[in-house]
Amino acid sequence: MHSSTSSASVRRLPAIGATVALAAGMLVTLTPAAAHAAAGAALPFASVEAESATTTGTKIGPDVTQGTLASEASGRQAVRLAAGQRVEFSAPRAANAVNVAYSVPDGQSGTLDVYVNGTKLSKSIAVTSKYSYVDTSWITGSKTHHFYDNARLLLGQNVGAGDKVAFEAKNTQVTVDVADFEQVDAAAGQPAGSVSVTAKGADPTGQGDSTQAFRDAIAAAQGGVVWIPPGDYKLTSSLNGVQNVTLRGAGSWHSTVHTSRFIDQSSSSGKVHIKDFAVIGEVTERVDANPDNFVNGSLGPDSSVSGMWLQHLKVGLWLTGNNDNLVVENNRILDTTADGLNLNGSAKNVRVRGNFLRNQGDDALAMWSLNSPDTNSSFENNTISQPNLANGIAIYGGTDISVKNNLISDTNALGSGIAISNQKFLDPFHPLSGTITVDGNTLVRAGAMNPNWNHPMGALRVDSYNSAIDATVNITDTTIKDSPYSAFEFVSGGGKGYPVKNVTVKGATVTNPGTVVVQAEAQGAAKFSDVTASSVGAAGVYNCPFPAGSGTFEVTDGGGNSGWSSSWPDCSTWPEPGKGSPEPDPGRNLAKGRPATATGSQDVYTPGKAVDGDATTYWESANNAFPQALTVDLGSSQAVRRLVLKLPPSSAWGARTQTLSVLGSADGSASSYSTVVGSQGYRFDPATGNTVTVALPGNTSVRYLKLNVTGNTGWPAAQIGEVEAYLTS
Known part of the structure; x- marks a missing residue:
């Protein structure tokens, strides 16, 4: 079982995303039209849940209990295979490659044999627990987590829609969660005038150390392009002084760099463009003091990251310093032990869009306004699945921030699908200000039971954790489906009772929340308009101060609301998912704990x-x-x-x-x-x-x-x- 040697987390708590099967058997995250019009990323693959496939194994789940395999799975369900058992998928589209999300017992490894229409391939998929079972004992309330991993394979042949692709556990138990089917393009050719890393001595077999060759190519290509041909390249130390250059590969399935620390620099003059290759690390635990990140620090202004496959790192991009006008788009960030991406203060006009993130060990996407505020930046059209400790998207402070058209599912333990928060972690922190726009997002099975608070967090949380929320928070056109607990939560999570003000919720569809539509625990107010709910588990509104007596939250009816007019009557108890309101107890004090x-x-x-x-x-x-x-x-x-x-x-x-x-x-x-x-x-x-x-x-x-x-x-x-x-x- 992996555990960190770090003595303290730089920041954390509370804090979760989704391969987005909206129901058992549905395809996951295919096109912008999936689930919500324009919600999520336009992805080059189609995903199918294992629980919807044919199997000789055992289906597990659904479950939302922290620390279980099913709770961390996409759709909260998966298929457990003993050695010799298999799961067989119908390919949803033409494909020549597959990526499988799986888990094996701690300390074990093995293989998945692959069959296409009954014929066993010569290639197999190696599976391992090496990158799983992470402990973060310094984070209060966390249990061992990060049970799943991803493994990819070029099939060596084309399969058509409807063809049968099976995976058979060979020599260990394997829990299969979801399979991504993709048609991978042929490797791109070298751009004219570019400087190839192999021309500077890089070893495409992955045996030799290519660090100096990459450095020499970057130095020679200033203002131009560094070319990373198809192959595997090993770097033994990080790159720095990277500026005014494009690093380009032949495609993320063809050009692969093996390193846990790709770029580590505190500043850059900028205009760094990184695209179309994979960076795969060897991070097996979370040590917050270590820069085990694809990018640690700054790329400088007017930079971009696109078409990348980032895996087995602590953080994909931990961004400090000047990253103004940065664009991060169309990347895959998988299996990080902490955040997928964190704008760690001072970012201006940053656009993070069209990315796919799965199996993060902290917030999948975060803005944290430490030292100076993140300003006029956005997370747009991203698809986030299975962050297993924190939020899908978290906005910790900042000015004029947008969270738009994202698709987030299956959050876990210490977080919500989206958190809009004044939790500061460290000083100097810059609270939320200006206008915070949360628009067009779809949240599926988002929300979790927070073990530190001993009560649940909603799919979408507005949290005056360390200070009052005085920004204008506009939440519009939201779809929330199958939240295990509540849909919208308003809370002062630090227990100080700071108010949540200036919030409007307009245009929302809430389906099958486990407990309530609105979980109001802070003083303040929110106005709700055109919010419709169905199959509500317990009651429409839970309105109880946290802590008790800290003030009243006014739920203002702006018209057009339906399906959630009832209120939970007893602030001394939490509603249990799906159990409805309790029968009135004549001997109970109705006023206790009420606003x-x-x-x-x-x-x-x-x-x-x-x-x-x-x-x-x-x-x-x-x-x-x-x-x-x-x-x-x-x-x-x-x-x-x-x-x-x-x-x-x-x-x-x-x-x-x-x-x-x-x-x-x-x-x-x-x-x-x-x-x-x-x-x-x-x-x-x-x-x-x-x-x-x-x-x-x-x-x-x-x-x-x-x-x-x-x-x-x-x-x-x-x-x-x-x-x-x-x-x-």
């Missing part, structure tokens, strides 16, 4: 203290400013028959009479409140526990309960230690 607001409060004596289940804490209004009101949102209309009002049961609290009335409303609008119990004096006396009971009429049905206090003989302010609401008289 509470007030017309005013004094110092730390905030409204949430009146619904936290602890009568020794209390809400106190502004002094000398009657009338004052405390309002509790019960989440849904309830036939409340009895209120119990408490002050701290201490002899230090002398007896007092508070004059108050009880009002109720169905929707909380200012004009909708009506009097439930008229104004009268209520005696709070330490001798009787500083507790009073208010009986409500039998026809009372309210969602919003308001206590309107007009006087207090013991203090010039309203004071409530606890308000409890019961269905029993």
